[in-house]
Amino acid sequence: MVSSVVRFENVGLRYGTGAEVLRDLSFALDRGSFHVLLGSSGAGKTSLLKLIYLAQRPTRGFISAFGEEVTGLPRDALPALRRRIGVVFQDFRLVPHLSAFDNVALPLRIAGRPEDEVRAHVEEMLEWVGLTDRMAARPAVLSGGEQQRVAVARAVIGRPDLLVADEPTGNIDAEMADRVLHLFQELNKLGTTIVIATHDVHLVSRLPGAQMLRLVAGSLSDPTGAVRHPPKPFRPLKMRP
Amino acid sequence: MRLSFIRAGQRNDFLPTGQGAGGGLVPWVIAIMTFLTALALAGGIALASAAGGVATDLGRTATVQILQANPERAAPQLRAVVEALRHEPGVAAVRQLSPAEMRRLLEPWLGAGNVTADLPIPAVVDVRLRPGADAVAIDRRLHSVAADARLDEHGRWLSPLLGLVQLLQWVAAAVVLLVTGAMVAVVALGVRSALVVYQPTIELLHLMGTEDAAIARVFQHRYLGYGLAGGLAGVACAFGVLIGIGLLVGRMGGGAIGTLGLPWHGWAALAVLPLAVALLAMVAARVSVGRALRAQL
Ligand SMILES: Nc1ncnc2c1ncn2[C@@H]1O[C@H](COP(=O)(O)OP(=O)(O)O)[C@@H](O)[C@H]1O
Numbered sequence: 327m328v329s330s331v332v333r334f335e336n337v338g339l340r341y342g343t344g345a346e347v348l349r350d351l352s353f354a355l356d357r358g359s360f361h362v363l364l365g366s367s368g369a370g371k372t373s374l375l376k377l378i379y380l381a382q383r384p385t386r387g388f389i390s391a392f393g394e395e396v397t398g399l400p401r402d403a404l405p406a407l408r409r410r411i412g413v414v415f416q417d418f419r420l421v422p423h424l425s426a427f428d429n430v431a432l433p434l435r436i437a438g439r440p441e442d443e444v445r446a447h448v449e450e451m452l453e454w455v456g457l458t459d460r461m462a463a464r465p466a467v468l469s470g471g472e473q474q475r476v477a478v479a480r481a482v483i484g485r486p487d488l489l490v491a492d493e494p495t496g497n498i499d500a501e502m503a504d505r506v507l508h509l510f511q512e513l514n515k516l517g518t519t520i521v522i523a524t525h526d527v528h529l530v531s532r533l534p535g536a537q538m539l540r541l542v543a544g545s546l547s548d549p550t551g552a553v554r555h556p557p558k559p560f561r562p563l564k565m566r567p
Numbered sequence: 568m569r570l571s572f573i574r575a576g577q578r579n580d581f582l583p584t585g586q587g588a589g590g591g592l593v594p595w596v597i598a599i600m601t602f603l604t605a606l607a608l609a610g611g612i613a614l615a616s617a618a619g620g621v622a623t624d625l626g627r628t629a630t631v632q633i634l635q636a637n638p639e640r641a642a643p644q645l646r647a648v649v650e651a652l653r654h655e656p657g658v659a660a661v662r663q664l665s666p667a668e669m670r671r672l673l674e675p676w677l678g679a680g681n682v683t684a685d686l687p688i689p690a691v692v693d694v695r696l697r698p699g700a701d702a703v704a705i706d707r708r709l710h711s712v713a714a715d716a717r718l719d720e721h722g723r724w725l726s727p728l729l730g731l732v733q734l735l736q737w738v739a740a741a742v743v744l745l746v747t748g749a750m751v752a753v754v755a756l757g758v759r760s761a762l763v764v765y766q767p768t769i770e771l772l773h774l775m776g777t778e779d780a781a782i783a784r785v786f787q788h789r790y791l792g793y794g795l796a797g798g799l800a801g802v803a804c805a806f807g808v809l810i811g812i813g814l815l816v817g818r819m820g821g822g823a824i825g826t827l828g829l830p831w832h833g834w835a836a837l838a839v840l841p842l843a844v845a846l847l848a849m850v851a852a853r854v855s856v857g858r859a860l861r862a863q864l
Pocket residue numbers: 341347365366367368369370371372373374
């Protein structure tokens with residue numbers, strides 16, 4: 327049995343008839359690992375994350391999640407897998423007519439948790455991201471940073487098996503960014519596999535113990551490259567014979 | 568614009584209430600269409616029952632008159648006619664109207680007291696025909712025994728009227744069908760515009776692992792509510808109009824128009840209509856949402 331939570335084999339992706347945005351991606355994310363996906367803007371980070379959180383099918387290659395080959399699964403098998411994944415979207419994707427509280431509560435309510443449990447969890451989470459006094463506010467009246475924190479709170483509240491965060495610290499100050507990263511690390515200690523995409527090289531230095539994936543123009547660059555940090559090497563997937 | 572949010576007891580109802588995505592208009596359109604459907608339905612059923620009633624009352628009855636003013640020449644013809652009718656296989660019953668009965672029938676037309684003994688009263692025989700009896704053949708045979716006898720089949724007077732009633736019934740049925748079709752289209756359009764407006768929310772819930780059925784259920788419930796509200800309002804208005812018509816007809820007094828009332832199964836059909844409309848709206852919503860969701864991964 328594989329211990330990898332996500333596994334890519336020769337994955338390629340193109341949108342429509344355009345050029346390949348992602349090329350020949352082969353890697354595995356081990357259970358409980360913490361990865362930083364580093365790449366400049368337009369390198370394909372968001373596209374790669376979309377494949378991971380099952381929002382997109384690859385144009386070629388194979389992807390498995392939680393040991394299941396998802397490229398061949400029927401679509402009605404996907405929701406159960408998606409519920410095990412928390413996502414911080416680059417554009418937040420908060421529901422505009424729901425309050426911060428109700429946005430954060432969504433994953434718990436989708437999972438059908440009892441309402442008193444929902445209330446306690448959501449209040450605790452909003453306190454942790456410093457939004458206790460903004461609980462009833464709708465996204466439109468929240469600042470970019472506040473929206474991002476709501477998005478982070480919503481992604482982690484269900485204690486997902488896999489957390490995918492697309493530039494989760496792009497809109498918040500350094501202190502709050504540290505807080506959010508600390509939250510991710512705490513979640514990671516509880517066993518959640520984490521992937522954070524960022525174009526910010528300095529973020530890596532704030533995450534000791536994180537493994538790095540470096541995306542250059544749609545390809546994973548040599549994992550032994552200069553930016554590698556920490557020393558723990560990225561282990562490229564061996565091709566099947 | 569007032570919005571309600573996901574709360575306890577409304578879990579997974581992620582749609583805002585209020586004027587969301589044409590939803591505010593949908594119940595009104597449904598109400599108007601239900602109103603039209605209800606009137607067409609009631610009209611069709613009332614016509615059917617009135618036509619059916621008149622046809623069974625009059626359709627198989629006939630009258631034989633002896634068109635002879637001289638009572639001495641009329642009397643033997645009358646006897647011959649009654650005798651002949653008794654032996655006709657197509658005749659179920661024969662009843663000769665007495666002069667007293669005839670006077671009573673004539674009085675409302677001529678005025679009380681004007682029907683004097685010297686007034687020449689035609690001899691009349693009431694005949695009830697069996698189904699399938701050939702009235703023309705009977706009339707011909709009566710002629711051979713009584714030269715002045717004439718058989719009038721009441722149904723013959725009625726047949727053009729019945730044809731008209733039948734045509735009106737078809738028109739009513741067509742109206743019901745067309746309005747129902749338009750209602751389905753309106754609901755489908757409403758759902759589609761709601762889907763466009765809520766596309767980002769729906770996609771998000773989808774990516775968070777909400778099952779298609781749960782998303783469809785939200786729209787289904789919403790449109791079941793719209794259908795019930797619109798359906799009840801439409802049928803309530805139709806009830807008002809029908810009761811008003813009933814009162815006016817009642818005030819005009821009995822006679823033929825008095826039979827134009829709505830039979831009980833007509834009222835029952837109207838009472839069931841809002842439920843049917845609500846179910847229709849619900850199914851239309853479910854189909855539209857299901858189709859839109861299946862287009863996503
Ligand atoms: N939905 C899409 N349709 C077409 N092209 C896209 C789409 N999303 C991204 N791209 C293209 O794919 C490339 C990688 O984009 P993206 O994955 O967003 O990169 P990053 O997140 O690293 O900035 C870009 O050239 C972008 O224009």
